[in-house]
């Protein structure tokens with residue numbers, strides 16, 4: 001009986017996804033009646049979220065048959081369909097199949113920090129829609145994105161997944177991504193709720209102290225906007241706020257999300273975050289962590305195995321109410337009813353011409369021109385180009401972090417794109433971004449003498465970007481700086497292209513290049529996008545959405561900072577301080593004596609090949 005109910009439900013949902021109100025009454029009635037028929041173990045099973053990578057196929061199937069999983073993550077295609085069929089057959093309730101699709105599934109678009117620099121919301125929405133289409137085609141109905149953490153510290157590797165330092169822009173970009181997903185029936189997750197990007201020292205998972213007024217002014221708005229546009233889920237972040245980790249933070253989860261904003265979607269834990277309440281020191285053991293999490297309002301337990309193990313015991317002891325579990329299960333069932341599921345594998349191809357063209361266009365529009373002394377745009381008249389640098393021909397790096405479904409061989413690297421546009425000589429100069437074996441620098445220098453202009457692709461391997469990749473030193477790695485100096489010695493003009501997952505402090509390098517383009521990790525078609533900019537096929541229009549500091553010591557540095565009571569009146573000059581004096585000419589104001597107050601490039605900065613000036617509007 002149950003499976004017939006669900007099949008009918010899912011067919012209805014699948015056929016009219018997103019055209020029914022959030023949870024129509026008939027659907028509500030069906031869910032209520034289903035809930036009444038479920039045992040406590042069946043209910044708890046719905047709150048269990050398992051990582052398919054942590055067990056064998058047989059173990060997975062067995063858990064699904066026993067109703068011990070409500071969601072399986074990191075599974076797709078045939079196994080996803082097998083698991084769905086087993087779930088419907090043995091439990092009558094479909095699984096949520098989930099995946100981290102952050103900036104593309106097979107066709108990878110620029111990292112969100114790059115996409116944001118396009119300021120092109122329509123393009124960002126279309127990229128999300130095409131990514132959702134590829135994702136659902138592989139049997140996945142729920143993704144853990146968009147990430148809408150506001151970020152101000154480039155030492156944090158996860159700035160790559162963000163849309164930058166501005167609250168409003170982050171809200172708008174996140175909203176467009178959710179809408180793009182909704183157009184293809186993919187459920188979205190607003191993450192990481194909340195304040196994860198304010199980790200002390202930019203060190204991942206670290207403590208955050210965010211007063212309520214700053215929470216509301218800076219960090220909460222993107223989540224509010226996404227919830228109001230129908231985002232299905234919110235992911236509670238790893239960090240503690242005011243000493244209370246989100247997975248146990250009743251104020252933020254219950255008082256704000258549920259009571260104040262009336263959010264009735266699913267609150268998912270982050271990976272193992274419920275169990276981590278013990279490490280945080282707020283729970284004596286996993287059982288207490290379970291009690292704190294369900295009471296705070298976490299619906300699904302991602303890979304802590306805490307709910308499965310302790311919820312029933314806690315109910316039997318009267319430590320929690322079954323009603324708390326029921327409301328969580330109800331929200332999960334409501335999400336399943338809305339998300340539906342692809343009922344059979346799709347034969348449409350990934351890497352469609354439409355998706356690849358858009359990926360190239362977005363990579364071009366995400367690139368930010370920081371300097372140009374006239375060297376750009378290149379043309380056939382520019383002569384032979386030496387293409388060099390560790391990112392020049394590294395498809396696996398240009399796709400950026402969170403590219404778990406990346407497949408080699410579909411993309412275009414800068415080297416390939418440059419070879420399509422003119423005479424090129426290639427010498428990498430370094431084998432990878434951290435390479436300190438500068439032996440092959442000599443080869444690149446030799447090759448430079450055969451060329452008329454140098455295109456140097458520097459930056460970060462993708463493994464230096466993303467989760468758990470915090471850096472204390474955000475300069476270009478030593479070997480890359482040496483390569484640039486050696487190339488500069490040749491006297492050939494240099495265009496320096498930075499392909500990275502974060503702002504890097506490149507002040508010193510600026511002097512060695514005639515032109516500088518910040519292209520981030522541009523995705524599958526990064527090379528095509530960058531070449532379009534270098535050759536003027538696309539007029540560079542990218543504008544920074546995250547400040548580039550002069551020095552890491554200035555961090556946090558962002559445009560909408562408070563004024564302080566002593567805003568600097570001038571930039572200090574540490575060398576101008578007379579020896580022996582106590583007072584310095586710049587006066588007692590808020591700055592760094594050595595690095596002043598100004599960044600290398602501020603939020604909103606970006607040049608173009610055309611010239612224009614802002615003036616007061618004239619009515620004609």
Ligand code: GLC
Pocket residue numbers: 100144191270271467
């Ligand atoms: C990770 C990340 C989160 C991701 C989740 C599932 O630890 O914090 O962004 O969605 O686990 O992979």
